[in-house]
Amino acid sequence: MAERSIPLIDHRQLAARPAVPVHAAQPSGLLSDRRGRALHDLRISVTDRCNFRCSYCMPKEVFDKDHRFLPHSELLSFEETTRLARLFTLHGVRKIRLTGGEPLLRKNLEILVGQLASLRTPDGEPLDLTLTTNASLLARKAAVLKAAGLQRVTVSLDALDDTVFRRMNDVDFPVADVLTGIEAAIAAGLAPIKVNMVVKRGTNDQEIVPMARFFREQFGGQVVLRFIEYMDVGITNGWRMDEVLPSAQVVQRLHEVFPLRALEPTAPGETAERWGYADGRGEIGVISSVTHAFCGDCNRARLSTEGKLYLCLFAQRGHDLRALLRDPAAYDDRQIAAAIGQIWQGRDDRYSELRGSAAGAEAAAAKVEMSYIGG
Numbered sequence: 478m479a480e481r482s483i484p485l486i487d488h489r490q491l492a493a494r495p496a497v498p499v500h501a502a503q504p505s506g507l508l509s510d511r512r513g514r515a516l517h518d519l520r521i522s523v524t525d526r527c528n529f530r531c532s533y534c535m536p537k538e539v540f541d542k543d544h545r546f547l548p549h550s551e552l553l554s555f556e557e558t559t560r561l562a563r564l565f566t567l568h569g570v571r572k573i574r575l576t577g578g579e580p581l582l583r584k585n586l587e588i589l590v591g592q593l594a595s596l597r598t599p600d601g602e603p604l605d606l607t608l609t610t611n612a613s614l615l616a617r618k619a620a621v622l623k624a625a626g627l628q629r630v631t632v633s634l635d636a637l638d639d640t641v642f643r644r645m646n647d648v649d650f651p652v653a654d655v656l657t658g659i660e661a662a663i664a665a666g667l668a669p670i671k672v673n674m675v676v677k678r679g680t681n682d683q684e685i686v687p688m689a690r691f692f693r694e695q696f697g698g699q700v701v702l703r704f705i706e707y708m709d710v711g712i713t714n715g716w717r718m719d720e721v722l723p724s725a726q727v728v729q730r731l732h733e734v735f736p737l738r739a740l741e742p743t744a745p746g747e748t749a750e751r752w753g754y755a756d757g758r759g760e761i762g763v764i765s766s767v768t769h770a771f772c773g774d775c776n777r778a779r780l781s782t783e784g785k786l787y788l789c790l791f792a793q794r795g796h797d798l799r800a801l802l803r804d805p806a807a808y809d810d811r812q813i814a815a816a817i818g819q820i821w822q823g824r825d826d827r828y829s830e831l832r833g834s835a836a837g838a839e840a841a842a843a844k845v846e847m848s849y850i851g852g
């Protein structure tokens with residue numbers, strides 16, 4: 478394979494210090510951005526480390542033994558993370574997803590889960606608290622996370638065949654152990670489990686039907702399998718459009734074996750298009766950021782592990798909320814909440830709609846890495 482040069486941008490250094498409005502109004506909970514999109518989901522990356530090296534997210538040739546991961550002192554503490562999460566709920570956040578890197582690598586994560594689970598929305602409701610993991614540590618952690626207040630998990634699994642799985646995640650980790658993690662999560666009461674498969678044409682697309690067959694037969698409705706179009710996240714994964722298998726073709730392939738029927742979305746801003754098995758044995762989903770952009774109702778914000786706020790998965794620049802948290806001026810909740818509100822109100826992101834255009838090409842040159850802000 479021809480050598481490819483990989484431009485590196487250390488986004489950890491590129492973040493604007495948010496302005497704190499002079500008159501910090503009390504959040505109304507009705508915040509919307511410049512496209513009228515509300516703020517509903519907050520994805521929190523709790524570590525930039527991972528024990529896998531998935532080629533589409535954290536290619537080994539970049540994230541190698543010399544890669545400098547963030548020292549612990551730079552990470553937000555659990556208390557800082559919970560404080561920010563609480564302020565985001567004042568602006569309308571109702572769902573929190575913990576991500577990474579691999580979130581289960583963060584020590585004592587159940588303590589953070591417990592703190593987040595104790596949060597309430599302004600109307601006194603609990604938050605929808607979920608987590609995305611490669612399940613390598615799930616068998617050990619499922620029960621304690623559930624007991625701490627986690628409600629659901631999403632597991633990333635790109636193949637059933639160990640050789641193909643290794644080709645996608647570039648480490649020697651057996652599929653069987655991921656499946657054991659899924660079983661432990663079901664036993665702990667975290668079902669239904671979502672299983673996300675990134676489809677890379679020419680690498681693992683032959684696994685689409687075997688994955689569907691396996692999860693239908695072994696787990697029925699307890700697992701919802703979702704197929705994700707391979708995305709040009711970050712600038713290091715060597716993305717090429719000819720390696721994208723459009724979701725329409727994924728659905729077609731499955732429909733030929735297991736007839737499908739379209740289902741309604743379950744929530745506004747849902748990224749997955751739902752398809753039910755005509756025989757009633759569960760459903761699948763497809764997430765089509767490349768061929769069917771869903772920026773129109775994107776209600777997601779992302780927090781990096783050291784407190785930088787990103788307004789899009791393909792953003793170029795973050796907003797350093799940690800600087801406000803740790804500022805000797807000791808900004809109060811209302812001031813920091815007002816700063817967050819001001820950032821969201823200025824949001825205009827829609828990278829997936831711009832992909833392939835001149836504006837998209839410009840934005841593409843300096844995108845943040847997904848492993849740093851979570852998928």
Ligand code: SF4
Pocket residue numbers: 766771772773775776777788789790791826827828829830
């Ligand atoms: S490209 Fe950005 S704005 Fe569009 S759906 Fe994805 S995260 Fe949202």
